[in-house]
Amino acid sequence: MPLGTLDRTPPPFFKQGPSALTRLMFFSALAFFLMVADTRLNLTQPLRAVVATVLHPAQRALLVPVETARTGGDYVRGLNEARAKEAAAQRQLSEQAMRVARVELLEKENARLRAMLELRPALPAKTRAAEVLYDAPDPYSRKVVIDLGSAQGVVRGSPVIDETGVLGQVTRVYPLASEVTLLTDKDAVIPTLNVRTSARGIAYGDAVNDAMELRFMAANADVQEGDLLSTSGVDGVYPPGLPVARVAKVDRRADSAFAKIVLTPVSAPTSARHVLVLQPVGDTLPPRPQPEPAAAATPPPAASAPKAAASAPARKGPAR
Structure with missing residues (x-):
């Protein structure tokens, strides 16, 4: 058989086609194009939604063992916490029962x-619940x-408190909102009473340090x-009697006649969300009695009529 008639081409199994580098460049470019097209045009979003919908039951089924173990652990921990809280609540209830008995006795x-002592009963203060909207x-x-x-x-001047103590005072009122000046504001001033010594003082706000200062x-x-x-x-x-602050630092300086006393507010001015707005004490006071009008000047007594003139001399009778 002549050699010229032999087929020198490799069988189909050994055909290489394009080189490996060419295919790498082509598929890399294709992948980059598809990523850009998907980012810009969201081409594969419907396909992803379909795949996610189809695989969702399988995902939920695979999560069942994990959720079961987690739920079981939470149940055991919750049961132990519930028992501990129940025991603490029972102790607290017993303590409160004793305290209530004492309070009732003290109230009587x-x-x-x-x-x-014929004292006037304490004035009731009306309250309204409010929520802090923003700073x-x-x-x-x-x-x-x-x-x-x-x-x-x-109304303007209404005190504002939270569950721990005084928060501030209403300084500006709008139809549907109000502005509250906190105790730590530089313009805030509140009269205080030391619970231990019953000494009065005046506390000022310190906005720089988010604290207060007891001056003078x-x-x-x-x-x-x-x-x-x-x-x-x-x-x-x-x-009277609302908690305001605690003394944090007392600096008794020798070069000054006054001590520098730093206070920490009892309330949480920066984290309060629900507050109570009280009616000012001055609005609950009874009206001040009006002074009685001055009595009308008593007219001077009427001048007494001049005494009648002396009776006329008796007529002389005819001489006998």
């Missing part, structure tokens, strides 16, 4: 003492905005770290 004793936009002040305004009966206290004043300050009630705005 207080009522008897007030009756003996005031002024970065140099410490103010928040609540969701109650003049339409709900809020003598250097030898009986003030200690940890003392609790409450409202004194002498300003006619805050009800």
